[in-house]
Amino acid sequence: xxxxxxxxxxxxxLRERFAALDRWLWAQRPLWRPRPFSQLPVPWQGEHPELVAxxxxxxxxxxxxxxxxxxxxxxxxxxxxxxxxxxxxxxxxSPVDGALATRLRGEASLRRGIKxxxxxxxxxxxxxxxxxxxxxxxxxxxxKGHLGRTLGALGGRPVTVVELDGRLEQSARALAxxxxxxxxxxxxxVLKEDTRTHLERGALVVALHACGGLTNALIEGLExxxxxxxxxxxxxxxQHRGGRGCVPLSSQARGALLPLDHATLRLAxxxxxxxxxKLRAARRRENxxxxxxxxxxxxxxxxxDYSPLGSLPASALASPFAEFCQVVAASQQLELPSVWSASAxxxxxxxxxxxxRALSLVRGLFRRPIELWLVxxxxxxxxxxxxxxxxxxxCARRVTPRNLLIRGRRAG
Numbered sequence: 001x002x003x004x005x006x007x008x009x010x011x012x013x014l015r016e017r018f019a020a021l022d023r024w025l026w027a028q029r030p031l032w033r034p035r036p037f038s039q040l041p042v043p044w045q046g047e048h049p050e051l052v053a054x055x056x057x058x059x060x061x062x063x064x065x066x067x068x069x070x071x072x073x074x075x076x077x078x079x080x081x082x083x084x085x086x087x088x089x090x091x092x093x094s095p096v097d098g099a100l101a102t103r104l105r106g107e108a109s110l111r112r113g114i115k116x117x118x119x120x121x122x123x124x125x126x127x128x129x130x131x132x133x134x135x136x137x138x139x140x141x142x143x144k145g146h147l148g149r150t151l152g153a154l155g156g157r158p159v160t161v162v163e164l165d166g167r168l169e170q171s172a173r174a175l176a177x178x179x180x181x182x183x184x185x186x187x188x189x190v191l192k193e194d195t196r197t198h199l200e201r202g203a204l205v206v207a208l209h210a211c212g213g214l215t216n217a218l219i220e221g222l223e224x225x226x227x228x229x230x231x232x233x234x235x236x237x238x239q240h241r242g243g244r245g246c247v248p249l250s251s252q253a254r255g256a257l258l259p260l261d262h263a264t265l266r267l268a269x270x271x272x273x274x275x276x277x278k279l280r281a282a283r284r285r286e287n288x289x290x291x292x293x294x295x296x297x298x299x300x301x302x303x304x305d306y307s308p309l310g311s312l313p314a315s316a317l318a319s320p321f322a323e324f325c326q327v328v329a330a331s332q333q334l335e336l337p338s339v340w341s342a343s344a345x346x347x348x349x350x351x352x353x354x355x356x357r358a359l360s361l362v363r364g365l366f367r368r369p370i371e372l373w374l375v376x377x378x379x380x381x382x383x384x385x386x387x388x389x390x391x392x393x394x395c396a397r398r399v400t401p402r403n404l405l406i407r408g409r410r411a412g
Contacts, residue, residue: 008091009390011383018252018376021369024088026257031081032366035263036359037291038306040352044362051075055358060284063357067271067364069397081365089368094392094405097130100154110153113175114146117399122147124395125208125232128405132157134228135202140218141190141210145172145183148206152181160184162198190214195221204228209402212238219249219381228409229382232394234402236374237265250380258373267363268371271401284353286317291356292349293325300337307334321346375404382408 008017025032034042045052054075058066065071074082104110104123111119125147132155139148145161149172152159159181161172166187176183186198195217199205205226207215215233222229236246246260258264290309297307309328316327322342329336375391383389387408394405 008392009388011380011389014376014379014383014389014391015252018256018373018380021088021373021376022256022258024084025366025369025373028081028366029259032267032363032370033259033264035363036356037287038294038308040356040359042359045359048077051078051362052359055361056355058358060354063354063361066361067357078362078365081362085365085369089372091372091404092392094128094390094394094407095130096127100130101127103154104150109179110150112178113144113171118146120399121208121395122150124399125206125230125405126150126154128392128394129204129206129230129407131155132204134204136160136200136204138162138198138200138203138205138226140205140207141214142206142208143172144168144175145185146175147208149176149179149181149183151204151206152176152183153179158182158184160186160198160200160203162186162188162190164189190217196223196225199225201225202227204230207231207233209234209400211235214238215378216247216249219378222382222385224386224410226410229387229407231378231406231408232402232404233375233378233406234269236268236371237262246374248377250377250384252380253373253377258370264370265374267367268374269367269402271367282317286312287357288350288353289317289321289324289346290349291352292321292345292347293328295348295352296325296336296340296345297329297334299340300335371402372404375406379406379408382406386411 008014030044034044036042062071101123104127111123114122129151132151134157136158137148137151137155137160139145139159139161142148142161142163143165145159145163148159148161151157159176161183163172163185164187169185169187172185173183188198190198191213199222203226205218205228207218207230209232210218212235215231218231246265248254248256293309294307298304309332312328316324319327325336325342325345328334379389379391388411389406389408392405392407393403395403397403
């Protein structure tokens, strides 16, 4: 097991942590690869009957507590896994410019047009960067340019926002004008265009939650152009050039043990830490109904195989359960049993959803280590391009669980 350093910076430290993560995740794959949602019983159940009994006995409220990190009293074996995961995925807090953080709290004009939790992310990200030395700021896939505009106002520097949705330009320009920031808006599809045409050599490039392939495209197209970068990746399952598979960016990750597929990439970021109660309730209902329908499909086919349904229309999810089953089965040409009880199937789906959520608490222990593996792959790719790189956190998990920050400065 790795001893987490007080700093995670420099090529060698990044390489060592990545290698330790890769070995540990590979060794523990029987615990996190199986998905209770689609595979019951999961393979490890026979080895840990006491743990299964504990988890299966949890009600919805207890499961919510453990998912949010508030649970206690785990069986010893699971507590051991949790401690190992926490140790190997430990990341230091990025140094914060105290004076800048105070200024951000005091200047209400900077947060104009930014919702509460988004502002917390922008302010924390900005404070973690400290004073700017770059000639300008480039906000990668920046939407209305909230982060770039804030950094531009703090440092008195011009800002470029690169964004696919041109409809956001008017709002971006208006907000920048009120903040006294010179802003250039570039409408671009960075997954299709040559990203090098948008990168400025003297700029600080920032990307706050540029999903999946958007961050990848930036890293792949750098060629040493920008002097400095600050990236907070998210949504790793939204890839490009590799469909739903993961194409590692660093040479070390390309030779790694860890098997990555869409399910693994999704595990890295699927959390409800900041989801509203309404959204959580909707997800619970959808999961239960999918699993209720899945049980009917298994009954009709005689095969104990999970039937993935893909994205479903909102109209189907808003219908009563019986109608939901009929509509989805008809649209996907799936066969329902000749005789079935909607109330019984709905209840069975709800119970299976509760049980799969409970058993998935084991799988959830590996979420942060997998996320850090993916973030370190991107950090190593920058180091291989000649950047001095460090990895830390820029805010508390309650603000956003995607709080890992990659800082890169071109050597020399």
